Structures are given as structure tokens and as C-alpha cells.
Amino acid sequence: MMEQDQQAPVKVKSKEQQFVQFIIExxxxxxxxxxxxxxxxxxxxxxxxxxxxxxxxxLEDRYQRLPYATIAAAIGRSSPRPWGCFPTRVHWGVILVVxxxxxxxxxxxxxGSGTA
Numbered sequence: 001m002m003e004q005d006q007q008a009p010v011k012v013k014s015k016e017q018q019f020v021q022f023i024i025e026x027x028x029x030x031x032x033x034x035x036x037x038x039x040x041x042x043x044x045x046x047x048x049x050x051x052x053x054x055x056x057x058x059l060e061d062r063y064q065r066l067p068y069a070t071i072a073a074a075i076g077r078s079s080p081r082p083w084g085c086f087p088t089r090v091h092w093g094v095i096l097v098v099x100x101x102x103x104x105x106x107x108x109x110x111x112g113s114g115t116a
Contacts, residue, residue, distance in 0.1 A: 019056050021066065023075045037076030040069040049073075 014023070027034040033052070040049035046069055050059050050096045053072065 015056070020071065020075070023052075023072050027075055027078075034076040037072045039073070040064075040076065041073035 023037065027037065036048045036052060039045035040053065049069060049072060053059065053065065053068055057068045061063055
């Protein structure tokens with residue numbers, strides 16, 4: 001009986017956390033959505049993101065709107081697939097071949113051949 005009374009509290013996400021999660025999920029699903037958000041931090045084109053930002057902030061309050069627009073634009077510009085490049089062949093300090101890899105994945109080099 002005591003065990004039921006001592007359950008761990010459910011962590012509720014803040015409005016800001018919910019906003020970021022919503023934006024990330026929608027950007028991953030809809031490239032047009034992300035394109036509208038990329039324009040959110042430009043005063044000349046920010047109106048294109050107002051339909052998205054409207055439910056989250058008072059659009060007439062610049063001090064409330066700008067932080068959300070800035071974060072949304074940054075998320076819209078980010079890549080959902082974190083790719084990097086790894087040089088596979090270097091000769092006299094010049095990279096001859098580059099191999100794309102997920103960030104954090106490193107090829108193991110064969111010290112004798114100069115290749116991966």
C-alpha cells in the first residue's frame with residue numbers, strides 16, 4: 001500500500017520544451033514546414049512563420065515572438081541527419097578521397113597502406 005503512494009512524479013515538459021519538440025518533429029516530417037521556419041528570423045520574411053508560431057506566442061509582442069522565431073529558424077536550418085566527412089586517402093598532406101560518415105563514426109586506418 002505504501003509503494004503505491006510513493007510513485008515517482010511525472011515530469012511535465014515546459015511550454016518551451018514542448019515547442020522545441022514540436023518544431024523538431026514537424027521539420028523532420030515536412031520540408032515545407034522547415035522552409036517557412038528558416039525565414040522566421042528575417043524581419044522581411046518572418047510573416048511566413050506566423051501561422052506556425054501563433055499558437056505558441058503572442059505575435060504582436062515582439063519580445064515574446066523573437067526568441068521563438070530565432071529558435072524555430074535555427075531548428076529549420078539544422079539537418080536532421082548529422083553527417084560528417086572522413087578523409088580516406090592523404091598524400092603529402094593533401095586529402096585525395098573523402099568518405100561521408102555519420103558524425104562520431106571513425107574509420108580505422110591501416111597504418112601500412114595509408115588508406116582506411
